Amino acid sequence: MPSPPSPCPARAKNFTVEAIWYPQQAENTNQPKQLQTLILGQGFDAAQEDLYSTLVAPALARGWNVISCEGPGQPTVRRFQGLGFVPDWERVVTPVVDYLLNEKAAFVDRQRLALFGNSLGGYLDARAAAFEPRLSALLLDGGVWDMYDGYKGHLTPALDELLESGDQEAFDNEMNAIQSNPNTTTELKWGILQGLWAFKTHSPYYFFQQTKNYTLKGGIADMIQMPTWIADGECDATFPGHSEMVKDALGDRTALHIFKGTAGFHCQTGAPQELGRVLVCLAESNT
Numbered sequence: 001m002p003s004p005p006s007p008c009p010a011r012a013k014n015f016t017v018e019a020i021w022y023p024q025q026a027e028n029t030n031q032p033k034q035l036q037t038l039i040l041g042q043g044f045d046a047a048q049e050d051l052y053s054t055l056v057a058p059a060l061a062r063g064w065n066v067i068s069c070e071g072p073g074q075p076t077v078r079r080f081q082g083l084g085f086v087p088d089w090e091r092v093v094t095p096v097v098d099y100l101l102n103e104k105a106a107f108v109d110r111q112r113l114a115l116f117g118n119s120l121g122g123y124l125d126a127r128a129a130a131f132e133p134r135l136s137a138l139l140l141d142g143g144v145w146d147m148y149d150g151y152k153g154h155l156t157p158a159l160d161e162l163l164e165s166g167d168q169e170a171f172d173n174e175m176n177a178i179q180s181n182p183n184t185t186t187e188l189k190w191g192i193l194q195g196l197w198a199f200k201t202h203s204p205y206y207f208f209q210q211t212k213n214y215t216l217k218g219g220i221a222d223m224i225q226m227p228t229w230i231a232d233g234e235c236d237a238t239f240p241g242h243s244e245m246v247k248d249a250l251g252d253r254t255a256l257h258i259f260k261g262t263a264g265f266h267c268q269t270g271a272p273q274e275l276g277r278v279l280v281c282l283a284e285s286n287t
């Protein structure tokens with residue numbers, strides 16, 4: 001029976017990573033075992049606790065330690081430390097790896113340390129892994145090659161043109177107007193409002209400019225050296241084609257799994273059993 005989870009803030013430079021540690025063994029055990037450990041990162045909007053039923057509980061049941069975490073822009077750090085997203089996500093993951101290898105060294109197998117990035121974590125955790133060679137495996141659900149390219153693909157051609165024109169005031173006015181336009185999809189309205197909050201700005205234009213920093217272009221992907229598994233869904237239109245681009249950049253260090261049918265939506269929402277089944281096969285084929 002695993003011990004109860006414990007909040008364990010990991011100190012990063014200039015902020016605190018809010019993490020939850022779910023150990024396999026009681027902390028006061030006489031016979032600590034160094035076990036495989038999964039680090040979980042969330043994406044653009046959801047809380048780390050949302051991964052409990054889909055990933056934390058199944059991994060605990062199969063003998064893994066788990067630690068989930070949130071950094072700037074994500075719910076707890078945005079709310080309690082007032083910090084918007086940062087692109088250099090190794091500032092979040094490296095303190096968590098340090099925490100595991102120092103504070104939890106008796107429980108953590110340093111040769112089997114995997115990082116899982118959910119949703120926009122497909123960018124964030126890929127970026128972190130490029131700068132964190134102590135990770136032995138990287139899992140991305142799904143791949144994000146470039147956030148700016150992906151997000152602006154959801155704009156109408158007219159809005160895209162306005163964004164590219166560089167006219168901040170005109171773009172912001174139009175973007176604010178779509179919030180009260182009944183023709184705008186809820187997804188786009190929500191995406192913009194969430195982006196403004198998470199990037200801590202009132203300007204949609206500034207939000208889009210910031211997303212240009214969230215990219216694996218420019219040699220970042222080449223720095224990811226550990227085996228990488230990418231998942232995507234056949235019906236997931238969040239970052240169309242990006243998983244293939246990340247896979248192409250990583251070459252034979254990576255495998256891409258396309259979920260189909262009910263599991264074919266963003267992060268396999270509604271079909272966690274299928275995600276779990278595929279992950280178990282993956283873990284078994286690598287042990």
Ligand SMILES: *[C@@H]1O[C@H](CO)[C@@H](O)[C@H](O)[C@H]1NC(C)=O
Pocket residue numbers: 013014
């Ligand atoms: C950390 O905060 C200090 C003081 O506010 C600032 O000078 C420095 O640039 C910050 N470092 C990072 C990595 O953000």
Ligand SMILES: *[C@@H]1O[C@H](CO)[C@@H](O)[C@H](O)[C@H]1NC(C)=O
Pocket residue numbers: 181182183
């Ligand atoms: C919404 O779309 C309809 C049909 O294309 C159009 O006639 C109407 O003017 C649009 N409304 C707004 C507020 O843009």
Ligand SMILES: *[C@@H]1O[C@H](CO)[C@@H](O)[C@H](O)[C@H]1NC(C)=O
Pocket residue numbers: 087088209210212213
């Ligand atoms: C991100 O992008 C903005 C605008 O393009 C730039 O001014 C800023 O320095 C970048 N920040 C980081 C941390 O790279």
